[in-house]
Amino acid sequence: MADNVYKKVEIVGTSSSSIEDAIQTAVRTAAKSLKNLDWFEVVETRGHIENGSVAHYQVVLKLGFRIEQD
Amino acid sequence: MADNVYKKVEIVGTSSSSIEDAIQTAVRTAAKSLKNLDWFEVVETRGHIENGSVAHYQVVLKLGFRIEQD
Amino acid sequence: MADNVYKKVEIVGTSSSSIEDAIQTAVRTAAKSLKNLDWFEVVETRGHIENGSVAHYQVVLKLGFRIEQD
Amino acid sequence: MADNVYKKVEIVGTSSSSIEDAIQTAVRTAAKSLKNLDWFEVVETRGHIENGSVAHYQVVLKLGFRIEQD
Amino acid sequence: MADNVYKKVEIVGTSSSSIEDAIQTAVRTAAKSLKNLDWFEVVETRGHIENGSVAHYQVVLKLGFRIEQD
Amino acid sequence: MADNVYKKVEIVGTSSSSIEDAIQTAVRTAAKSLKNLDWFEVVETRGHIENGSVAHYQVVLKLGFRIEQD
Amino acid sequence: MADNVYKKVEIVGTSSSSIEDAIQTAVRTAAKSLKNLDWFEVVETRGHIENGSVAHYQVVLKLGFRIEQD
Amino acid sequence: MADNVYKKVEIVGTSSSSIEDAIQTAVRTAAKSLKNLDWFEVVETRGHIENGSVAHYQVVLKLGFRIEQD
Amino acid sequence: MADNVYKKVEIVGTSSSSIEDAIQTAVRTAAKSLKNLDWFEVVETRGHIENGSVAHYQVVLKLGFRIEQD
Amino acid sequence: MADNVYKKVEIVGTSSSSIEDAIQTAVRTAAKSLKNLDWFEVVETRGHIENGSVAHYQVVLKLGFRIEQD
Amino acid sequence: MADNVYKKVEIVGTSSSSIEDAIQTAVRTAAKSLKNLDWFEVVETRGHIENGSVAHYQVVLKLGFRIEQD
Amino acid sequence: MADNVYKKVEIVGTSSSSIEDAIQTAVRTAAKSLKNLDWFEVVETRGHIENGSVAHYQVVLKLGFRIEQD
Numbered sequence: 075m076a077d078n079v080y081k082k083v084e085i086v087g088t089s090s091s092s093i094e095d096a097i098q099t100a101v102r103t104a105a106k107s108l109k110n111l112d113w114f115e116v117v118e119t120r121g122h123i124e125n126g127s128v129a130h131y132q133v134v135l136k137l138g139f140r141i142e143q144d
Numbered sequence: 145m146a147d148n149v150y151k152k153v154e155i156v157g158t159s160s161s162s163i164e165d166a167i168q169t170a171v172r173t174a175a176k177s178l179k180n181l182d183w184f185e186v187v188e189t190r191g192h193i194e195n196g197s198v199a200h201y202q203v204v205l206k207l208g209f210r211i212e213q214d
Numbered sequence: 215m216a217d218n219v220y221k222k223v224e225i226v227g228t229s230s231s232s233i234e235d236a237i238q239t240a241v242r243t244a245a246k247s248l249k250n251l252d253w254f255e256v257v258e259t260r261g262h263i264e265n266g267s268v269a270h271y272q273v274v275l276k277l278g279f280r281i282e283q284d
Numbered sequence: 285m286a287d288n289v290y291k292k293v294e295i296v297g298t299s300s301s302s303i304e305d306a307i308q309t310a311v312r313t314a315a316k317s318l319k320n321l322d323w324f325e326v327v328e329t330r331g332h333i334e335n336g337s338v339a340h341y342q343v344v345l346k347l348g349f350r351i352e353q354d
Numbered sequence: 355m356a357d358n359v360y361k362k363v364e365i366v367g368t369s370s371s372s373i374e375d376a377i378q379t380a381v382r383t384a385a386k387s388l389k390n391l392d393w394f395e396v397v398e399t400r401g402h403i404e405n406g407s408v409a410h411y412q413v414v415l416k417l418g419f420r421i422e423q424d
Numbered sequence: 425m426a427d428n429v430y431k432k433v434e435i436v437g438t439s440s441s442s443i444e445d446a447i448q449t450a451v452r453t454a455a456k457s458l459k460n461l462d463w464f465e466v467v468e469t470r471g472h473i474e475n476g477s478v479a480h481y482q483v484v485l486k487l488g489f490r491i492e493q494d
Numbered sequence: 495m496a497d498n499v500y501k502k503v504e505i506v507g508t509s510s511s512s513i514e515d516a517i518q519t520a521v522r523t524a525a526k527s528l529k530n531l532d533w534f535e536v537v538e539t540r541g542h543i544e545n546g547s548v549a550h551y552q553v554v555l556k557l558g559f560r561i562e563q564d
Numbered sequence: 565m566a567d568n569v570y571k572k573v574e575i576v577g578t579s580s581s582s583i584e585d586a587i588q589t590a591v592r593t594a595a596k597s598l599k600n601l602d603w604f605e606v607v608e609t610r611g612h613i614e615n616g617s618v619a620h621y622q623v624v625l626k627l628g629f630r631i632e633q634d
Numbered sequence: 635m636a637d638n639v640y641k642k643v644e645i646v647g648t649s650s651s652s653i654e655d656a657i658q659t660a661v662r663t664a665a666k667s668l669k670n671l672d673w674f675e676v677v678e679t680r681g682h683i684e685n686g687s688v689a690h691y692q693v694v695l696k697l698g699f700r701i702e703q704d
Numbered sequence: 705m706a707d708n709v710y711k712k713v714e715i716v717g718t719s720s721s722s723i724e725d726a727i728q729t730a731v732r733t734a735a736k737s738l739k740n741l742d743w744f745e746v747v748e749t750r751g752h753i754e755n756g757s758v759a760h761y762q763v764v765l766k767l768g769f770r771i772e773q774d
Numbered sequence: 775m776a777d778n779v780y781k782k783v784e785i786v787g788t789s790s791s792s793i794e795d796a797i798q799t800a801v802r803t804a805a806k807s808l809k810n811l812d813w814f815e816v817v818e819t820r821g822h823i824e825n826g827s828v829a830h831y832q833v834v835l836k837l838g839f840r841i842e843q844d
Numbered sequence: 845m846a847d848n849v850y851k852k853v854e855i856v857g858t859s860s861s862s863i864e865d866a867i868q869t870a871v872r873t874a875a876k877s878l879k880n881l882d883w884f885e886v887v888e889t890r891g892h893i894e895n896g897s898v899a900h901y902q903v904v905l906k907l908g909f910r911i912e913q914d
Contacts (some may be wrong), residue, residue: 077586077620079593080576086430086488092164094232096427097261098268103429103491105266114268116259119186121167123207126175128168128184130427137263138576141593147306147340149313150296156360156418162234166357173359173421189256191237193277196245198238198254200357208296211313217516217550219523220506226710226768236707243709243771270707278506281523287376287410289383290366302444304652307681308688315686324688326679329466331447333487336455338448338464347683348366351383372794374512377541378548385546394548396539399816401797403837406805408798408814417543436570436628442654446567453569453631469676471657473697476665478658478674480567497726497760499733500716514792517821518828525826534828536819557823558716561733582724584862587891588898595896604898606889609746611727613767616735618728618744627893637866637900639873640856646780646838656777663779663841690777698856701873722864749886751867753907756875758868758884786850786908796847803849803911830847 079141080112086134093119096133110140149211150182158202163189166203180210219281220252226274233259236273250280289353290322292346299341303329306343320350359423360392362416369411373399376413390420429493430462432486439481443469446483460490499561500532506554513539516553530560569631570602576624583609586623600630639701640672648692653679656693670700709771710742716764723749726763740770779841780812786834793819796833810840849911850882856904863889866903880910 087100097114105111118134157170167184175181188204227240237254245251258274297310307324315321328344367380377394385391398414437450447464455461468484507520517534525531538554577590587604595601608624647660657674665671678694717730727744735741748764787800797814805811818834857870867884875881888904 077578077580077589079578079590082574082576082624084432084434084486084574085491086432088427088429090427094268094271099427100429101263101268102266103493105263111263111266113262114260120184122183123171123175123181126172126181128164128171131164134432136574141575143593147298147300147309149298149310152294152296152344154294154362154364154416155421156362158357158359160357169357170359173423190254192253193241193245193251196242196251198234198241201234204362206294211295213313217508217510217519219508219520222504222506222554224504224712224714224766225771226712228707228709230707239707240709243773274712276504281505283523287368287370287379289368289380292364292366292414304688304691311683311688312686315683321683321686323682324680330464332463333451333455333461336452336461338444338451341444346364351365353383374548374551381543381548382546385543391543391546393542394540400814402813403801403805403811406802406811408794408801411794434572434574434626435631436572438567438569440567449567450569453633470674472673473661473665473671476662476671478654478661481654484572497718497720497729499718499730502714502716502764504714514828514831521823521828522826525823531823531826533822534820556714561715563733584898584901591893591898592896595893601893601896603892604890610744612743613731613735613741616732616741618724618731621724637858637860637869639858639870642854642856642904644782644784644836644854645841646782648777648779650777659777660779663843694782696854701855703873750884752883753871753875753881756872756881758864758871761864784852784854784906785911786852788847788849790847799847800849803913834852 079143080138081141082136082138084117084134084136086132088130088132090130093131093133096131097135100133100135101137104137108139110142111137112140113138149213150208151211152206152208154187154204154206156202156204158200160200163201163203166201167205170203170205171207174207178209180212181207182210183208219283220278221281222276222278224257224274224276226272228270228272230270233271233273236271237275240273240275241277244277248279250282251277252280253278289351290348291351292348294327294344294346296342296344300339303341303343306341307345310343310345311347314347318349320352321347322350323348359421360418361421362418364397364414364416366412366414370409373411373413376411377415380413380415381417384417388419390422391417392420393418429491430488431491432488434467434484434486436482436484440479443481443483446481447485450483450485451487454487458487458489460492461487462490463488499563500558501561502556502558504537504554504556506552508550508552510550513551513553516551517555520553520555521557524557528557528559530562531557532560533558569633570628571631572626572628574607574624574626576622578620578622580620583621583623586621587625590623590625591627594627598629600632601627602630603628639703640698641701642696642698644677644694644696646692646694648690650690653691653693656691657695660693660695661697664697668697668699670702671697672700673698709773710768711771712766712768714747714764714766716762718760718762720760723761723763726761727765730763730765731767734767738769740772741767742770743768779843780838781841782836782838784817784834784836786832788830788832790830793831793833796831797835800833800835801837804837808839810842811837812840813838849913850908851911852906852908854887854904854906856902858900858902860900863901863903866901867905870903870905871907874907878907878909880912881907882910883908
């Protein structure tokens with residue numbers, strides 16, 4: 075295996091239903107423009123409250139993907 | 145919009161079913177005595193184990209709310 | 215109550231379905247060889263991505279258990 | 285001097301003009317309901333952007349004050 | 355056991371004699387106005403120096419207590 | 425409101441006059457190529473010294489913006 | 495001196511009397527099963543409160559010991 | 565000197581030979597698409613193990629470069 | 635350019651007017667006894683409150699300077 | 705692929721020649737008693753100085769390995 | 775009160791008896807060469823183990839003192 | 845052994861060849877003016893890039909040395 079190089083970008087996914095859904099939303103949206111997505115790391119979990127109840131989850135992620143080299 | 149001021153308090157929600165449920169329990173309990181709850185930040189996720197299985201989740205949150213000014 | 219002593223070990227649970235399931239998998243596997251498991255602390259949440267979607271969650275935990283003394 | 289006890293609360297001040305003004309706004313608002321305010325610590329500096337320019341600064345502070353004992 | 359909710363407050367105890375005494379001073383003062391105090395976490399240990407010797411210890415604590423629900 | 429996705433980028437603004445001006449410089453420069461800029465977070469404040477005086481401030485920021493989805 | 499290798503384990507000592515006693519309890523208990531204990535690092539200091547007073551201190555330690563090699 | 569603006573990106577370099585080589589691999593790969601690379605910061609050093617020996621080093625870097633302004 | 639060596643010292647500047655002024659005060663005072671001051675890093679921003687208003691800012695800085703070698 | 709479980713242990717490798725050699729020493733020593741070693745993470749790099757020169761490097765590592773399940 | 779400037783130095787005190795004694799030892803030794811010592815902050819608590827028992831405590835402190843200006 | 849006291853200073857070593865060489869440069873330079881240097885801790889590793897390649901490594905170290913007492 076050659077010496078690969080990866081890039082990490084920071085994405086925030088949101089969801090009104092669950093933390094996992096917010097992660098999936100972020101990953102799937104990023105996958106539309108980034109190839110070779112390989113792993114994610116949760117950096118921060120937070121969210122908005124409306125009327126005394128959780129309105130949606132916001133999960134800050136780092137996404138890692140391999141850079142293609144010629 | 146005037147220059148708002150917010151306060152943050154630290155609350156621990158618990159739940160035997162899920163992390164999201166522990167967050168909701170904390171938010172709803174706090175909402176009984178605090179108006180204008182606006183956002184939450186997860187500070188720590190932990191829990192108790194009984195008989196070799198997760199008994200309940202404990203999620204430490206910061207809750208932010210706007211202070212009403214006259 | 216005597217002055218107890220506890221040990222903490224670091225375990226990584228994985229699951230293709232949810233963060234809670236990854237935690238349960240780690241706890242139940244550790245419980246096969248460790249008695250008196252008492253609490254867990256989530257240290258890090260990450261995971262692998264395949265085909266632009268979350269393939270599985272990896273949750274790094276510290277598990278605390280009481281050391282039996284004679 | 286007797287052994288004093290202090291409490292710290294977390295307040296977020298906002299200002300459209302400067303970081304110092306956001307701190308002053310937070311301190312002065314808190315002083316309306318808290319006596320003996322003694323020091324502040326900046327925990328986080330952030331803000332909102334509108335139309336490609338800073339709209340206001342948000343400064344998260346801890347405020348310390350002495351608890352009066354009888 | 356129902357799903358409890360806890361609150362954490364940040365208190366600074368001081369003592370001219372020892373770190374443990376500063377912690378006890380903080381806990382006992384807080385107990386005058388807070389019921390159900392359950393645990394403490396040391397956040398920071400510092401102090402003042404006078405005439406080239408420690409004058410008193412200042413211990414910043416988080417105190418956790420159960421919120422009573424109706 | 426649908427489940428939005430945001431991206432965060434890390435930018436360093438510099439200014440010889442003030443911290444706020446360094447932040448504004450970073451935000452305005454980023455706004456030339458990024459639409460929907462929504463918030464900033466100060467990560468680090470530093471600067472260069474020349475002839476025993478501050479020559480310019482360097483403020484490291486994270487900038488968050490909404491990703492447009494079709 | 496050859497190139498030694500050490501292992502670190504995480505132990506929690508408790509004591510109703512002092513922080514130092516909690517450390518000693520942890521070290522002495524660990525020494526029953528681990529040879530060559532060489533140093534400790536305090537990771538966290540916390541404790542339980544009963545009846546508005548400190549019931550016992552809990553000190554989380556890392557203990558380092560040399561691994562014997564043949 | 566005008567008030568420059570810089571951007572930081574996060575890159576992971578890998579190498580089977582050394583940490584410095586992993587850094588160089590990351591920098592040289594990034595330099596193919598980024599002009600004005602100015603500095604790097606090591607964020608994390610890790611790696612893979614195969615057959616009980618280090619297979620390759622993975623060094624997570626932040627790379628800073630000046631943004632050209634018209 | 636030879637391989638330079640730098641030293642960093644930790645200085646606290648105070649000012650009743652602004653954060654920038656506290657930084658300048660620290661830098662200018664340090665420059666009286668230290669040659670070759672090159673950069674600063676803000677470590678912590680705090681201050682004192684008197685009569686419910688900010689009395690002065692305290693900015694903890696690291697100052698870096700080149701060590702002259704013969 | 706089933707849901708694997710991993711354990712992480714903390715090991716300190718030392719070497720008089722290089723950081724990489726200290727890492728290799730730690731990994732190879734651990735591999736004598738642990739099967740399935742999969743990755744390492746550098747936690748801390750330090751060392752001893754003798755006669756004004758580096759005597760040896762001490763690298764604190766976390767080592768991850770898969771737990772075999774029946 | 776004029777705008778004071780302070781310096782912080784990092785000192786490690788040791789003691790075979792207690793953490794407080796290690797702090798006092800550090801402060802008193804530093805006071806022999808530094809005037810105007812004003813406060814200390816505990817950065818780290820660790821120690822050496824001999825024969826399965828704590829041999830001495832090592833407390834890393836930052837000490838702050840006012841710089842006299844003409 | 846009496847209760848020793850140590851001081852820690854923060855030094856940045858640079859090298860165009862390797863991280864280890866940057867550490868050695870820092871240690872050897874510091875040893876010209878400081879006696880009893882005992883240990884180092886790597887605080888940060890960074891460097892400059894020129895023409896798309898690493899120009900030199902900058903390693904920020906804490907150096908500990910025993911203070912001689914009369």
